[in-house]
Amino acid sequence: MSALMTRIRYALRSARRQRLRTVALVGGVALTTALAAAIACIDLGVRDATTTRAGETRLIVYRENRFCPFASALPQRYDRQIAELPGVAAVVPVKIVVSNCRASLDVVTFRGVPVEDLRAMAPRLAAGSLDAWAGHGNGALVGRELAARRGLRVGSSLTAAGIDVVVDGILESDDPQWRNSALTHLAFLQERAARGGTGGIVTQFDVTVSDPARLEEVARAIDERFKADEAPTATRPQTAFVARAARDVVALAGFSSLIGIGAVLAAFGLLATTMVNVTRHRSREFAVLRTLGFTDGGISAIVLAEGALVGAFGGLLGAGLAWLGLSRAGLAFTMEGVSITPRLDPSIFILASACALVAGLLATAIPAWTASRARLVDLLRGAS
Amino acid sequence: MSLIECRSLCKDYRRGGEAVHVLDHLDLSIERGSYTALMGPSGSGKTTLLNLLAGIDRATSGELLVDGTDLARLDRNQLALWRSRHVGYVFQLYNLVPVLSAYENVELPLLLHDLSAAERHRRVVEALESVDLASRHGHLPRQLSGGQEQRVAIARALVTQPTLLLADEPTGDLDRANADAVMDLFGRLHRERGQTIVMVTHDEAIARRAERTVRLEKGRLASVEAAR
Structure with a gap:
């Protein structure tokens, strides 16, 4: 020994x-x-x-001087005008409703997105089906971490912020925003959030640029485009947006x-x-x-x-x-x-x-x- | 030939800035296979001499040869290794490691030797049998009586088959019956194995169990008496 x-x-x-x-x-x-x-x-x-990376291509367009999803309201029609700007590869209008706007460990975030835009993104599903969600007006694709936190499975009901949805799929994603959200049809969320009012209003636009080098240039162009409009915008790279929002x-x-x-x-x-x-x-x-x-x-x-x-x-x-x-x-x-x-x-x-x-x-x-x-x-x- | 040779051995301590001569030019020989009791009043240098013989302490001057080895020439680690091979030490207060069983306490010094597990086991069992405690091998020290603890300590001292068994008042904390049992054990080791034993004691009756009694006074050799 x-x-x-x-x-x-x-x-x-x-x-x-x-x-x-x-x-x-x-x-x-x-x-x-x-x-x-x-x-x-x-x-x-x-x-x-929150750290901006060299290859970042995602911009978040928010209402200028607004810092909460409840306060940020942008006309959905902006999406076409943003899409026309040079360097923009894709625009997704997003309606966001949260159960709690303040810092919390258990917030349910609903993200309403157009069905066709989500199909184009080809999201990864751990369970359930995109087709079932697409054909289901009050369906939701729930992010893996939100599902784990709330014990949700395909077929479960989720109620938060006065909104009822049925889980049609469990979403896998590298983006923590998606892993902690319930993705719904945009129109459904707009209708529910407006409490019977008209739709056509979104919280933000998720913009993908064609070239990471043009990220700042595109952001400036978007804000310039709507500077004199009814709803001026503030556009930031996604990481900078998260860093500001979650400061x-x-x-x-x-x-x-x-x-x-x-x-x-x-x-x-x-x-x-x-x-x-x-x-x-x-x-x-x-x-x-x-x-x-x-x-x-x-x-x-x-x-x-x-x-x-x-x-x-x-x-x-x-x-x-x-x-x-x-x-x-x-x-x-x-x-x-x-x-x-x-x-x-x-x-x-x-x-x-x-x-x-x-x-x-x-x-x-x-x-x-x-x-x-x-x-x-x-x-x-x-x-x- | 003598197993132990002390020539003009001195040990000084400083106490309150003053030098205290605990051993003062001590000359002493102890034969191989002998059984010696060291006696003397408190402060006469008995335990100091025992510690020097064990390589636990160093002489201030003079020469100390044990089995031909000049202990002054060994450094701390060499002394430790030398102790592990040549010395078995029995304390007055047993000093078993409290978290180890009787078996593990006896096995402890063997862990420093290059032995197979089977050989280690054989030796531990043999040592425990020699002190009649084989049946208590799994007991922790706190589960043993004082006499049993001391017998385990003796087994631990013997298990390496040391050249020299040193005991510092081994019966000092025992009642008469247990003291007699320990002395019987020492006597048997001496007679049957030819074990060299040097034992410090204050007790005349215990000292009489040895072959000879060496008396120290003020760090000097006062007398050497053979057993009657």
């Missing part, structure tokens, strides 16, 4: 017999890792949704990152303090081990192995809990009709586990050194 395995085996035995201490330490590391991983996933989601969520995510870093540091401090105390409490045990012939390095290795085991188990457990929790919860931060969802990137969970392991080692580095350097005869005076 290698010397290292001997130390690990001893550390395992010790950890197994000190169940309460081990469970408390592993639990603390697990919770901290879970928190850190969850915050990192949210942060990644925020970046995904409070972005600020909260930033603040939660700070809290997360603080929690990780506090947990590390507690772990280190606990390991210092544990090691001090075990000075007699280490004196005995050294009397038996364990070397300085051997004693250090035992302390480090215990820290590494606590870090490794806690890290894996925490990463697993975070993964499970985030994937099951269907968490989405929604504000003013735009949603930001955590991105469950496997590298975050691997990194979080590795950090927990390193933290376990670092937390025990000084106790390990102290335990190995103490004068044996002094330790034994206290032991005998």
